[in-house]
Amino acid sequence: MAERISLGLVGARGYVGAELIRLVAAHPRFALAFVSSRERDGQRLADHEPAYAGDLRYTNLGPEAVAGQGVDALVLALPNGMAAGFVAALDWVAADPVVVDLSADYRFDDSWHYGLPELTRARAAGARRISNPGCYATAMQLAVAPMRDALAGPVQCFGVSGYSGAGTSPSDKNDPEKLRDNLMPYALAGHIHEREVTRQLGHPVEFMPHVAPHFRGITLTANLHLARSFSRDEVVQRYREAYAGEPLVAVSDEAPWVSRIAGRHGVEVGGFTLADDGRRLVVVSTLDNLLKGAATQALQNLNLAFGLPETMGIPT
Ligand SMILES: NC(=O)C1=CN([C@@H]2O[C@H](COP(=O)(O)OP(=O)(O)OC[C@H]3O[C@@H](n4cnc5c(N)ncnc54)[C@H](OP(=O)(O)O)[C@@H]3O)[C@@H](O)[C@H]2O)C=CC1
């Protein structure tokens, strides 16, 4: 049997950490070496995550302790602003595991690989420090990329996320009472994903996020102004060609529904609607923010980093 690849996870109590534990528990090659959480220190992992059948317990490991674990792969699923301490500790002891950071901390750092495999896998070879894209940012890029060379003027993106996107720390954006019968607009200009997508696509994107009462899943409606007139067939053909052979991207004629993407690992792109003059296109993408928007994408990146098939351990 092939040797197991040891994986440590910091931020294991969070929504994203929990999804990654489920994926790794079922993966043929990765094995959890430690799962770190302050709040659950000492508790059995299997009591919280039945998908995991082993004896591991959560531990509360700071940066130095994590750097000393000697794992092959390290995943950071912490709130923004916390990754640098862990990276500095690795550097200090000259430990060089493959690191996947799920936060926004290294998405603007060119010395890290930006891991959105469908768009960046050609640059993935040899990457050991990998920044996982944002959840909305993944939905936006996959909705816009096939038309990138035909855009005229900024793209507008209207995003609606389930409240798991706001993590487990209590706030208005994950308070079910405040969200009941509600749609909460926030960060209507300058959201970090607006800057992230603008940078990655090399084209201005204007992003208006909202949070809704459902738990998981993003609907992203993108409004694209085009440099010339397109027919609908031509547009659909472009998307089908761009994502042919992509097991995690489904191109659909109809606009996808978020209720159908929750719990699924891929992205659905569809609903292609053109204005009468053929120069304005509306495209809808949906994904599960905790899966393709976070944990599933992290596993794609880990598989690539270790030379494994990109979708190993990902139900497609
Ligand atoms: N939720 C989503 O849809 C997406 C999230 N992301 C990103 O993934 C990361 C994790 O998100 P998510 O799972 O939602 O977040 P959560 O708030 O659910 O979890 C955060 C995790 O970090 C730990 N943590 C919190 N504060 C600290 C701290 N000061 N020191 C050490 N550990 C801490 C928590 O565990 P404990 O307190 O027990 O230590 C918990 O395990 C974030 O960077 C987020 O932006 C990316 C894409 C989508």
Ligand SMILES: CC(=O)N[C@@H](CCC(=O)OP(=O)(O)O)C(=O)O
């Ligand atoms: C509903 C909600 O609050 N969503 C989060 C985005 C998800 C996230 O975790 O941000 P990153 O992907 O950049 O890490 C937000 O808008 O900040």
